[in-house]
Amino acid sequence: MAAIIESDLVEGAPLAPDASLLSPEMAMRLHRLTLLARRLHQDGRRGRRRSKQVGQGTERIDTREYVPGDDPRRIAWTIYGRLERLLTWQVAEEAPLRLALVVDTSGSMGFGRPSKLLQAARLAAGLTAVALAGEDRVAALAVSGRPSVALRSMRGRRALPRFLAMLDGLRAGGPTDLASAAATATACAGGRGLCVILSDFLDPRGAMSGAQSLRDLGHEVALIEVLDPFEIDPPELAAVVLEDEETGELVELPDTGARAAYLDEMRRRREQIEADAARLGAPVLRVTTQEPFDDLVARALAVGFMRTGAVS
Amino acid sequence: MTFVAPWVLVALVLVVPAVVAFLMRRRRSVIKVPSTLLWQAVALRRIRNRKIRYLTRILALLACALAVVVLVGAAARPRREQQGETVAVVVDVSASMGRGEPGSPLAQARRHLGRMLWSRRPEDTYVIIAAGAEPRRLAGPTTEGALLDEALDAIEPGRGAADLGAAVDLGASLVRGASRARVLVLHDGGDGAGDMPDMPVGNPPPALQERRFRWGGGGSGDVRPDNLGIVTFATRRPADIEDEDEREVLVVAATSSPVGRRAKVTVEAFGVVLAEQRVDVPPAGEAEVRLRIRTPAREVLARVTALDGRPELLSADDEVRLVQGVVVPPRVFLVAASDAPEAETFFAEQALRAAGVRQIERVTPADAHLRVGSRDVVVALTAPPDTRPTAPVLYLGTRARAGGSGLPVRGQRELTVDAEGDPTRLRSVASHHALMRGVDLEGVAIQRALAADVPEGARALVELDGGAVVLAGGDGTDGWVYVGIDPLRSDLVLRVAFPVLVANALALLGGATQVSVAETVPRSEVTLLPGAGLGAVEAPEEALRLPRAPSVWLALAGALLLGAELFTWRKGWTR
Numbered sequence: 001m002a003a004i005i006e007s008d009l010v011e012g013a014p015l016a017p018d019a020s021l022l023s024p025e026m027a028m029r030l031h032r033l034t035l036l037a038r039r040l041h042q043d044g045r046r047g048r049r050r051s052k053q054v055g056q057g058t059e060r061i062d063t064r065e066y067v068p069g070d071d072p073r074r075i076a077w078t079i080y081g082r083l084e085r086l087l088t089w090q091v092a093e094e095a096p097l098r099l100a101l102v103v104d105t106s107g108s109m110g111f112g113r114p115s116k117l118l119q120a121a122r123l124a125a126g127l128t129a130v131a132l133a134g135e136d137r138v139a140a141l142a143v144s145g146r147p148s149v150a151l152r153s154m155r156g157r158r159a160l161p162r163f164l165a166m167l168d169g170l171r172a173g174g175p176t177d178l179a180s181a182a183a184t185a186t187a188c189a190g191g192r193g194l195c196v197i198l199s200d201f202l203d204p205r206g207a208m209s210g211a212q213s214l215r216d217l218g219h220e221v222a223l224i225e226v227l228d229p230f231e232i233d234p235p236e237l238a239a240v241v242l243e244d245e246e247t248g249e250l251v252e253l254p255d256t257g258a259r260a261a262y263l264d265e266m267r268r269r270r271e272q273i274e275a276d277a278a279r280l281g282a283p284v285l286r287v288t289t290q291e292p293f294d295d296l297v298a299r300a301l302a303v304g305f306m307r308t309g310a311v312s
Numbered sequence: 313m314t315f316v317a318p319w320v321l322v323a324l325v326l327v328v329p330a331v332v333a334f335l336m337r338r339r340r341s342v343i344k345v346p347s348t349l350l351w352q353a354v355a356l357r358r359i360r361n362r363k364i365r366y367l368t369r370i371l372a373l374l375a376c377a378l379a380v381v382v383l384v385g386a387a388a389r390p391r392r393e394q395q396g397e398t399v400a401v402v403v404d405v406s407a408s409m410g411r412g413e414p415g416s417p418l419a420q421a422r423r424h425l426g427r428m429l430w431s432r433r434p435e436d437t438y439v440i441i442a443a444g445a446e447p448r449r450l451a452g453p454t455t456e457g458a459l460l461d462e463a464l465d466a467i468e469p470g471r472g473a474a475d476l477g478a479a480v481d482l483g484a485s486l487v488r489g490a491s492r493a494r495v496l497v498l499h500d501g502g503d504g505a506g507d508m509p510d511m512p513v514g515n516p517p518p519a520l521q522e523r524r525f526r527w528g529g530g531g532s533g534d535v536r537p538d539n540l541g542i543v544t545f546a547t548r549r550p551a552d553i554e555d556e557d558e559r560e561v562l563v564v565a566a567t568s569s570p571v572g573r574r575a576k577v578t579v580e581a582f583g584v585v586l587a588e589q590r591v592d593v594p595p596a597g598e599a600e601v602r603l604r605i606r607t608p609a610r611e612v613l614a615r616v617t618a619l620d621g622r623p624e625l626l627s628a629d630d631e632v633r634l635v636q637g638v639v640v641p642p643r644v645f646l647v648a649a650s651d652a653p654e655a656e657t658f659f660a661e662q663a664l665r666a667a668g669v670r671q672i673e674r675v676t677p678a679d680a681h682l683r684v685g686s687r688d689v690v691v692a693l694t695a696p697p698d699t700r701p702t703a704p705v706l707y708l709g710t711r712a713r714a715g716g717s718g719l720p721v722r723g724q725r726e727l728t729v730d731a732e733g734d735p736t737r738l739r740s741v742a743s744h745h746a747l748m749r750g751v752d753l754e755g756v757a758i759q760r761a762l763a764a765d766v767p768e769g770a771r772a773l774v775e776l777d778g779g780a781v782v783l784a785g786g787d788g789t790d791g792w793v794y795v796g797i798d799p800l801r802s803d804l805v806l807r808v809a810f811p812v813l814v815a816n817a818l819a820l821l822g823g824a825t826q827v828s829v830a831e832t833v834p835r836s837e838v839t840l841l842p843g844a845g846l847g848a849v850e851a852p853e854e855a856l857r858l859p860r861a862p863s864v865w866l867a868l869a870g871a872l873l874l875g876a877e878l879f880t881w882r883k884g885w886t887r
Binding site for chain 1: 344
């Protein structure tokens, strides 16, 4: 497991929001959104999310016979008026969502202009803003083969600047190791919840190695694939040598047929990721570095990452 | 180190265009991508990183430049300053060496010599001598590989025996005075190899080495391979002649086989079989066949054919051609003292008559010179003529008078059986000499002989352990043949060899005889008798190794570098 380093930036005084990642206007707009999680995991803290478990919330979910000692304020007087039976309202427990953001900072994420890492950081900042606005708990983790940078689970809108500062300071480098990233995320998330992996998933050990590990530990998983347009539709590359940003490995291409073979390989790989994600019950959001942030939000809403309105 | 062709070094400027061509050739551009994970399926090859790619290109460039430099250096033929060795290689080409067929000693000797020449250093000097009846220098002394290779190809098998002594003498004289000189004899160790002459004293004297080869390449000398051949083929007019074309034929077949051989002897002329007879040759022995033919042909051919299906090594001894000589026998004066043993006179007369001599007159040593004419031949038995007659003389067991006079040879001394009672041993026979043609002395028991020193102008033809016993010298009416073997103290007179020897002597001295003797392969060659070797230092096996010439090493290194360069270029490692 990669070591977790508490960044000075996130441990210091509150920082001003970084406009390059998330403008205040965009943050305000994101406050109207809510992250969607299929399950809610109980962690003993009260939040805005309704749990199926009976607790101390405000939303009425059922009634039962009154027994002495019940809170008189929970007595259903309207029902008593109609049925002359003394019943007590049962209310749902309200619990926060634990969101863990795993940002891949391997060398390949530094490719493109803007880089894939910057686009991933923007997305992470947006998700953080949405979660913090919904009183969810957020942990952020930047991982590669090198020692990781993490920010412990926090809640409240005042934590947003810290997250933005951390995300703004990320630099690409090192090899991709999503399995190690998953292990680190588990350690710093503080409990089971929703893990969002932002990566290009170009991991030699397998694109789903990290997601599978998280799912096995009981987390819900969501995948955001960030690619450069060059990777999705490269030009015809004849008789050139390609150099790997991460490993420095050189690959010599033949004089013809390289692009078609690459596209075929890319299509197969994406199909495989979708199949594996479906098996894990993880939604997949595919983005490119050239897409505006507004479009990304819209697409996140479309694939079921978020929804508008209050939490339920 | 110097160069044989230093002007070739000018070609080193070729390095410049070679390097320029290397640098100018098409390179593949490098494009950075996030990951090559998905490209690997179509990759021609993968390189770990840029450093390795750069390193391979640099190495390829260095290999290219170095290959040019090394090849040019090799073409300039560098030579070390040190002095090489001088080797006189004597190759036995006698009949027993075979005709160069696989497994024959001659083929092995050729291969041995070829390896020596291949691995020699450029400063080594070689002499190649073919040792046949007469030694023949094929090449050298030279360092030129082409000349030596030609000489190697020019080694031809012979039909007779080898005079290794003369060949070694020739080789030693050619390398005499050179430093690190040696004479290497490649032979089969046959009994007819003869003795080595005393090596000349040089500064330092050349070393003598020998390398013996067996049939089949085995190391054991006990294996005697199967061979069958003719050792004597002679014709003469029969005593009871009825037709001038009638001839009596003598054919002696011998074998090396450890078992008896069944064979057929055929005599032909003009391709027509005149006579044939089956014969059983005893193990490692010989058998005599006497036939009568009638033909006007001067040239007749004798052939021996094995009928038992056993393998046959030498083909040179299976056929013998004979050109029959003029049949005008000389008049012979037989010089014998009054007290000469009658047996000695008897055997001499029989041998002379077998040679076709019709007129034999007995004379005493005192009056021999009075009656002899220049066309006559004198045969001296026990005592020499008191006065040297004006005619050639054959001395048969003749003892010099007191004071050593009366004979053309000096230093006459008596050889007898040794302390163990064994007869004195035959040392060498000049079987190629006309006098010894068809004379087989193998196995002759000699109890007593009179050896003599070899006078100037004469030649020793048969030597025993104690000295020469058959010598020939002079010419015309001064010609003489000395046979020191005592006829009464050996079984020579009972052998076919004796009349053949006498007939050859008459032909040599008198110019004519009724007996025609063909030149055959000597018996020692036919029977492949293992000899005692030369007593020289055994030369080591010449393993095939890389040449010691620097130019060859450089050329090899250059070729390897060039090959590596082409390989990397074909593989695209340098793009």
